Amino acid sequence: MLYSTEVLTDAPSYYYRLAETSGTTLDNIGSVDSAGDMTANATVDPQSSLIASDTANGSLKFSWNLPCFRASTASSFSQEPMTVEFVVTPVTLNGFGAGDAYVVTCGNSGADGWSISWGHTTGVWKFTSNGVFDYTFSSATNAQVGVKQHMAFVLDSAHDVSLYQNGLLAQKVLHTVAPNATTANLQIGRITGGTAGMEGIIDEIAIYGTELSAARIFTHYVASLDETNQNKRFRGRKLRRGEYPVRLN
Numbered sequence: 001m002l003y004s005t006e007v008l009t010d011a012p013s014y015y016y017r018l019a020e021t022s023g024t025t026l027d028n029i030g031s032v033d034s035a036g037d038m039t040a041n042a043t044v045d046p047q048s049s050l051i052a053s054d055t056a057n058g059s060l061k062f063s064w065n066l067p068c069f070r071a072s073t074a075s076s077f078s079q080e081p082m083t084v085e086f087v088v089t090p091v092t093l094n095g096f097g098a099g100d101a102y103v104v105t106c107g108n109s110g111a112d113g114w115s116i117s118w119g120h121t122t123g124v125w126k127f128t129s130n131g132v133f134d135y136t137f138s139s140a141t142n143a144q145v146g147v148k149q150h151m152a153f154v155l156d157s158a159h160d161v162s163l164y165q166n167g168l169l170a171q172k173v174l175h176t177v178a179p180n181a182t183t184a185n186l187q188i189g190r191i192t193g194g195t196a197g198m199e200g201i202i203d204e205i206a207i208y209g210t211e212l213s214a215a216r217i218f219t220h221y222v223a224s225l226d227e228t229n230q231n232k233r234f235r236g237r238k239l240r241r242g243e244y245p246v247r248l249n
């Protein structure tokens, strides 16, 4: 099944496919909000889809030395439980101004809402309930330059955050307090109210007002791969890519 079909099956509140080829409006096909504004120097890149099973569908490039972000026009939505899912390939691990490299945020720094970032030069992933707690993940999951990662952060109703990387649960970090409610806009590639951003390519950002199950996250990851014909066989032998029969009509 197509990646986008799997995502939509789980009814995301926001879903930015980043399929645009030009312009400054990005379509949201989730259930909350309408299209948003790309308010600065991000680049829509139709050539760089991070979804191997759908290479015709583009992505979004950010450069931290050209502070750029994309904000939705909507405000608050259910934050707990919640799942934030995206595919990202860092171009560098530097954060703008040597701060964290912010990837997806919804809230005001140090005050309310949440943010997802990796550490400047370290690549350490972090989910922050702003002003409340840093959920810092193991170095085993670090972002790496030029390496594509399918990421899903699940904030559950017990205030814990589970990080799934490439379809599998990597780590669960516990906490006892919920994030502070926010009315801030959702932003991609930059922190709210500041300049700290990330340099990299991001694709297929989906945010759900539910806890996605491990099984669904794994299914999403598999659908992101170019394995459409992986189970096809011919005379008992599993076919390798490039060997699939072509039907001529």
Ligand SMILES: [Ca+2]
Pocket (backbone or CB within 6 Å): 017, 018, 019, 049, 050, 051, 057, 058, 059, 203, 204
């Ligand atoms: Ca895309």
